[in-house]
Amino acid sequence: MNVPDDLLYTESHEWIKREGEKIRVGISDHAQAELTDVVFVELPKIDRQVNAKEAIAVVESVKAASDIYAPVKGKVVEVNKALEADPGLINREPFGQGWIYVLKVDNADDLRNLKDAAAYRKQIGG
Amino acid sequence: MAETATKKTALYPEHVKLGAKMVPFAGWLMPVQYTGIVDEHQAVRKNIGMFDISHMGQFIVEGNDARAWLNTILTNNVEKLEAGRGQYTFLLNEKAGIIDDLIAYRIGGAKFLLVVNASRADEDLVWLKQHARDDVKIESRSANFGGVAIQGPGIGELFPELPARNHIVDRDFEGMPISIARTGYTGEDGVEVFFRNEDAAKFWNAVLEKGKPLGLKPCGLGSRDTLRLEMCYPLNGSDLSPERNPIEAGLGFFVDLTKPDFIGRDVLVKTKENGPREKLVPFKMKDKGPPPRPHYSVFGNGERIGEVTSGTLSPSLNWGVGMAYVSAPHAKIGTQIDIEIRGQKFPATIEKKPLYKKS
Numbered sequence: 001m002n003v004p005d006d007l008l009y010t011e012s013h014e015w016i017k018r019e020g021e022k023i024r025v026g027i028s029d030h031a032q033a034e035l036t037d038v039v040f041v042e043l044p045k046i047d048r049q050v051n052a053k054e055a056i057a058v059v060e061s062v063k064a065a066s067d068i069y070a071p072v073k074g075k076v077v078e079v080n081k082a083l084e085a086d087p088g089l090i091n092r093e094p095f096g097q098g099w100i101y102v103l104k105v106d107n108a109d110d111l112r113n114l115k116d117a118a119a120y121r122k123q124i125g126g
Numbered sequence: 127m128a129e130t131a132t133k134k135t136a137l138y139p140e141h142v143k144l145g146a147k148m149v150p151f152a153g154w155l156m157p158v159q160y161t162g163i164v165d166e167h168q169a170v171r172k173n174i175g176m177f178d179i180s181h182m183g184q185f186i187v188e189g190n191d192a193r194a195w196l197n198t199i200l201t202n203n204v205e206k207l208e209a210g211r212g213q214y215t216f217l218l219n220e221k222a223g224i225i226d227d228l229i230a231y232r233i234g235g236a237k238f239l240l241v242v243n244a245s246r247a248d249e250d251l252v253w254l255k256q257h258a259r260d261d262v263k264i265e266s267r268s269a270n271f272g273g274v275a276i277q278g279p280g281i282g283e284l285f286p287e288l289p290a291r292n293h294i295v296d297r298d299f300e301g302m303p304i305s306i307a308r309t310g311y312t313g314e315d316g317v318e319v320f321f322r323n324e325d326a327a328k329f330w331n332a333v334l335e336k337g338k339p340l341g342l343k344p345c346g347l348g349s350r351d352t353l354r355l356e357m358c359y360p361l362n363g364s365d366l367s368p369e370r371n372p373i374e375a376g377l378g379f380f381v382d383l384t385k386p387d388f389i390g391r392d393v394l395v396k397t398k399e400n401g402p403r404e405k406l407v408p409f410k411m412k413d414k415g416p417p418p419r420p421h422y423s424v425f426g427n428g429e430r431i432g433e434v435t436s437g438t439l440s441p442s443l444n445w446g447v448g449m450a451y452v453s454a455p456h457a458k459i460g461t462q463i464d465i466e467i468r469g470q471k472f473p474a475t476i477e478k479k480p481l482y483k484k485s
Contacts, residue, residue: 036147036348037164039439040416042468058468060417062163062352062438091162 001124002029004095008111009120012053012069015095016114019102023111025071026099027059027090030124035061038090043079044101050074052110057100059090068100072110078102135180136272136326144344152245154181156347163348167441170312170353173341174280176333177350179318180272180326183247185240185254189262192236199257199389200230201372203382207232212292212307214380216372217242217250218390222397223368224375226250227360229309231294239294239305241273241318243362257389272326276333277316277353280340284333288317302329311350313357313480355436356482358408358449364420365406365435365449374402374451376479404432405457408481411446411465412473418448418465425464425471426456434465440482446474447481 003009008016013031017024032038042058050056055067056076079101083089090098105111115123133154141148146157157178159166169175187196197204202215212231219225226246231239242250247268254264282288285306289295294307302325310316321329334344351361360366360375372381373394381394411418418437423430437448448465456463459478464471 033147036159037162039164042416058416060439062441063158063348065416065419 001033002095003117003121003124005117007095008071008114008116009123010069010071010114011123014069014071016071016111017099018111021108022077022102022104023071023074024099024102025068026094027068028120028124029094032091032094032098035059035063035066037062038087041083041087041090041100043081043083044076046076046079048076050076050103059087059100070103071114072103073106074103075106076101077104133181135178136323137178137180137274137330140327140330141178141344146344146346149347151347152181152243154244156181157344158348159346160344163346163352164441166343166345166349167352169341169343170278170314170345170349171442172279173343174276174278174284174316174337175312175343175345175349176330176337177275177277177345177347178272178330179275180323181244182273183240183242183244183250183266183268184271184273184320185242185251186265186267187238187240187254187262188234188236188265189259190236191259191261192238192263193232195259195262196230196238197385198387199254201381201388201390201394202230203385204230204232204238209233209235210289210293210295212294212309216377216380217253218371218388218394219368220389220393221368222371222390222393224362224366224370224372225253225368227362227366227377229307231307233294233305239320241320245363270323271320272323273318273320274330274333275310275312275316275318275350276337276342277310277312277314278342279314280337280342281314281316283340284337284342285317299329300332304329311359312353313359313482313484314353349441351436352438352441355438355447355449356440356442356480358479358481360406360449361436370406370451371397371402373397374404375406401454404451404453406435406449406451407457408447408449408477408479409463409465409474410443410477410481412475415446415472416467417446418467418474423466424450424452425466426452426461431456431463442482452476
């Protein structure tokens, strides 16, 4: 499984890319493989204030619906509208065009609690 | 709910070799997909797919009285079943609740093969033995036999000289004794093949090889579920349960009420007379949106009228579809309903079976 070194990760399989005061969030290659074919994505609303570990999006595969969590406290500033027309982007490019939302982080220190690639690799047994 | 899977079918090593994603199902470790659910679904609709169904229970019922006795235990009419044929039927409790749905094959004059759901196999066997007569022998051969379903429009090219629909024949396949039944759970033409466990891997690999030029793919439980749901074939444990009877499930066709006596008959006669309180109906979402899922509430005119039992995004239609039990007055084809998904109501329409028709 692909686990890029330049990203941070959560226990619940989101990846996080730092972009200044903002973070871009998606789900890992491991998560998309576990979920199987993604057929629907419910995106969070722009400007929504979210807390760490709050369920803010839903990714649905043929089999089941899975919650996507906010890694840290912040505000949703961008969502990936392309997923509405092509949810399979999450399967095909989990770390690229399959990103889900961008969060403006309240406190950058909160990011310290996230896993690095080595720790996430260990979690998924890869 | 964590399931502890302990049992592996004889084909387990083949699934692992093919890189299948294995999941616990009804006490078995089974492949949910090899390459992808949608991909495998399309293989069955367009070409051909092969599923391991070795987890299903296989019982042999034998004896001079076997036919007459089975006719008191199963809902369909076993007396009408000629040798070499199978019929879809139900095993009911005294309240006409569904213990299991199964196919009963008459494989000899006084010999039957019952193929039952993996999730109910143990329970079925106990029930059958409890109700058996002295001169009827009931034996599970599940520990020694496996099976595969090979389904899709390419089946005729793969197996020339197929038995007729619902017929079962014994054949020799490259030195292996197998039984081929022209049955299935996908809505496509196809067969279910039963073989001894020692032949399982050899048979599986021979078919994979032979099917390659025809686009045959190994298929997992994921596509098995989406394929059956498009056809509105029920899944026991989701759409059927001991709290539901076959008439409520819309499957009265497989119940012969003209038979003088079988377990559950009295209740079914009453249900038929009074009409069921709730009915299992297929539905289709009105708009593109989140797919329906089991246990979502169903509303009619703002009132809760039932619950979804199966739901998914149909890979063939690329649209949300499902089945739900709804109160009888709302069960008519064309009725507008709402499915509640994460607190929001989404409109849907009650449809005719099946949800998917070949064009």
